[in-house]
Amino acid sequence: MNILLLTHQGDLAGSTHSIAYLAKGLSARGHKVYAGIRKESLLFDLLEDTGVIRVPMTFTGRFDMDNVYQIKQIVKSEKIQIINAQSSYDRYTSVFARWLHRLPVKIVHTRRQVSKSVGGFLQNLVYVKGTHKVIAVSNGVKESLIQGGIPDEHISIVYNGTPKEKYQGIESDLVHSLKKKYKISKGDKVIGCISRLKEQKQLIKALSYLPFKVKLILAGIEQQEGWEEIIDQYPIPHEIFFVGSISSEEALAHYKLFDLNILPSTIEGLSQSLLEAMFLKIPVIATNAAGNPDLVKHKENGLLFKNGNEEELAAHIQLLFNDQSLYKQLAENGYETASQKFSIENTLDSIENLFSSLLEEKEQAKPAP
Secondary structure (H helix, E strand, O other): OEEEEEOOOOOOOHHHHHHHHHHHHHHHOOOEEEEEEOOOOHHHHHOOOOOOEEEEOOOOOOOOHHHHHHHHHHHHHHOOOEEEEOOHHHHHHHHHHHHHHOOOOEEEEEEOEOOOOOOOHHHHHHHHHOOOEEEEOOHHHHHHHHHOOOOHHHEEEOOOOEOHHHHOOOOHHHHHHHHHHOOOOOOOOEEEEEOOOOOHHHHHHHHHHOOOOOEEEEEOOOOOOOHHHHHHOOOOOOEEEEEEOOOHHHHHHHHOOOOEEEEOOOOEOOOHHHHHHHHOOOOEEEEOOOOHHHHOOEOOOEEEEOOOOHHHHHHHHHHHHHOHHHHHHHHHHHHHHHHHHOEHHHHHHHHHHHHHHHHHOOOOOOOOO
């Protein structure tokens, strides 16, 4: 298949790595994969020397006619059969390119987070009439799309996956240097969260209910206004580190420091952060919302807490530090989940099957309205 992946984003985020795994995996399976991306993006660098053909594009908005023209050019010159648009601007420009230039190409949109913007005449026109299928990366995402007016039968679930090889090169020297940086000693209780700004404030508040001291490492964010007042009122002097943005290599090394990985988020499609921790046998706790329950099954391979319930989150933290049998069970079952059910091979199989089935269908006219 000749496939064009599009995203106007592609910067430091779990979705960027998910798209990179998809592009590289499809290319490795013999498909001709093109990636329409910003030249200055992280994704452009991640796809260097991978077999994926990078196509620099400009994405200035949903009605960027220059980008529409760029898409038309690559589709015609390279005989693209499938366009898979990954983010908001390119979902529109891909459909406009097909409509305006009558391109003989299938359009698939992928939604990687819970939808908060679907709805209204124009969006549903583009997302339904303009596409042949919409991919949701979890049931949570699918439900949000249905609530926004996308028909159930127009949506296919394809879970994110994680490649085993990414975990083979974690540098022990880097792990050691990080232990020194955070002054981690034997017996310290270390909790981590690697994520852009989500609902980490709940985690900071939850520490107030713990009867023991912990080190909390928050990678991916800086301290936010008002958080210092919460920290100053702790009855126990917990240590909190705001790490800011880190590379994927640094992220993997950080997991080696954690006893627990916690993700307080209500918008996740299917979290790479949770997948990475589970693959590395770090027990996870996540908000019972969005796509998290697709991945985390309560007391089977992780723990879930109700959004906004800091006391419940604190109770889960205490439980895992106090119950070593449950701790080990969740660690092993989490690894099994990440390495088997949510492998990148399963993701690629599902994508190949979906794309092939679309290409076998007789072309429906779906003209521009």
